Every structure is written in structure tokens, then in C-alpha cells.
């Protein structure tokens with residue numbers, strides 16, 4: 001059995017914990033919380049969720065200390081995440097698979113706008129993107145798009161918003177990921 005430092009909540013090489021100089025090390029027990037990783041607090045939330053999904057109990061400590069976190073009112077730094085010794089290998093494997101894979105830190109896919117193509121709004125209406133216009137005063141880009149039903153009127157909306165995901169909190173039943181999703185290849189002028 002490896003040795004355990006209760007102060008640091010981690011496995012250490014005896015006879016003294018190098019981090020805190022603790023000499024009262026003991027053999028680790030299955031339920032002893034051991035550190036899996038030290039991560040940014042936002043990653044810690046993801047990690048805790050990941051462990052919860054896998055039924056692994058976990059606890060965490062702010063590296064700055066709880067007092068400082070409370071004083072500042074926000075969690076500013078890094079967090080150490082711990083799981084019981086008997087789940088440590090499993091937790092480390094999950095951590096490696098998830099956090100050390102490139103997928104986690106990839107930029108979200110940059111969506112391109114296809115002029116002349118038809119997009120479906122998440123509420124079901126179809127629209128054709130006519131072009132992108134620049135606001136004369138703010139220089140913000142707007143998508144100009146035409147309703148393909150009712151009065152076929154012309155609408156504009158900030159491009160960033162046009163390409164953004166559906167607000168799943170506001171619309172939990174939305175069937176698509178983005179506010180507008182492309183549904184067809186180019187549709188020539190006058191065809192719709």
C-alpha cells in the first residue's frame with residue numbers, strides 16, 4: 001500500500017511528505033480522498049460533472065483556500081479535485097481521456113454563412129440568406145435574409161446572432177443546435 005498524507009490528501013513517497021513536511025504518514029485506505037488533478041476552476045466544474053456521471057464521489061479545494069475565494073466572491077484560480085483512493089485509477093483515466101484529448105480545447109467550429117442558401121429557423125420557418133450588410137454607424141455585420149413563406153419580406157439580424165446556437169434554456173425543446181441551420185444548396189434568385 002502506498003503512503004498517504006492527510007494534510008495534502010495525496011499519495012506520497014515516504015517517509016516524509018515533500019510538500020508539507022508531514023512525517024505522520026500512514027497507509028492509504030480505500031476511502032481516503034486523493035488528488036486527481038489541479039485544474040482551472042472552470043475545468044473543475046466539468047471534471048466534477050464527469051465524475052458524477054460515472055458515480056465517482058469527489059470533493060475539491062481551492063488552491064487559494066476557501067477563505068480567499070469567499071472574500072473575493074468568485075472562484076479566481078485553480079482547484080484541486082479529489083476522489084476516494086479506490087476510485088483514483090478510474091478517475092485518472094477519465095481525466096486523461098477527457099482533458100488531455102485535444103477535442104476539449106478546440107475552438108468551437110467557426111460557422112460560415114452561405115449566401116444564397118436556405119436556412120431553417122429553429123421554430124421551423126425557412127429563409128434564404130440574401131447577403132451580408134454592414135451597419136453604416138457601427139460597422140457591425142448583419143445578415144439580410146428573406147422569409148420563404150407568407151409575405152416573403154426581407155429581414156436583417158446581426159451576423160453573430162444569426163450564426164449563434166439556440167438558447168437551450170429559453171427553448172429546451174428546440175430540435176436544432178443553432179438558431180438558423182442550412183438546409184439546402186444554393187437557390188437561384190427568383191426560384192423561391
Ligand SMILES: [Zn+2]
Nearest residue numbers: 005008017020
Ligand atoms: Zn503533505
